[in-house]
Amino acid sequence: MRWIWIFAWLSLTAAALAADEVAPGVALVSGGAYVLSEQPDGNSVLFDAPGGVIVFDTGRHAAHTRKVLDQAAAMGQPVVAVINSHWHLDHVGGNPTIRRAFPAVHIFASAAIKGARAGFLAKYRQDLFAEIAKLSDPVQKDGLLAEIAIVDAGPALEPDVVIEASGPRTIAGRTLDIHLERNAVTAGDVWLFDPKTRVLLAGDLVTLPAPFLDTACPRRWSAALAQLERATFTTLIPGHGPPLSRTQFAAYRTAYDRLLACAASKASNDACGAGWVRDAGALVPETDQKAAKALIGYYMEASLRAAPEQLAKLCGAP
């Protein structure tokens, strides 16, 4: 139920923005800003590589994936590779569309989606059907049916090249430092650093206006943020939200660690939500503060202060 209700009123949508060039040959298709009653798209980033276009994350909604394909067309090359940061539907939902458009494409990702399809996503699908049975608004029903259709794409969401370890990889003639974190946001999170432009793609290891902790191990996420900091990036593209400088990322990391410390203290959920907004400072503009506090309030119970057995499952071996 988690994603259904929380994103029914707090969510991101594809904004009517064209792609932004974040560095020469690197374009960002933004997942958009917060609006009501839509489920989010993650940010997508395209590399204009010597052997074709590399796409990092494909979005959820058809309109977002369309923008990704339009940007690839503007680069004048076929999409030859997709890299998924993690299996959440706002990052892999466009995989089947890209596969249809470019049947020779290779999709790189961790193997975590297999476990997710058998567990989290199967349960999510059941919850969606239960929710549809309660709805009368056809537009809302269509939104949930579209969500079920993504889950039902099944194997078309999965990678054909499984990322099992960190290290440099040359894809389409471009060498990228690919990193795998286990049991942080999901069981397998991929982030990458492009040494040529010093752009870092964080996936949902960095999300604004708040960390999205639905399937996360909070403490291992913190350890992953320390890994990001070691990369010599100048620009970091989060999974949701605008590009960050190193200074802004450092503020995010500090705010994240303070949130964990707050959750471990006797402070109230509301106090931790207010603390997140205070510590994140300018990263959470005033228009997003209410949403950020509500998200943290939700995650305090659902994740940060969840039962030890639940966290042990998400965190894996110590």
Ligand SMILES: [Zn+2]
């Ligand atoms: Zn996301």
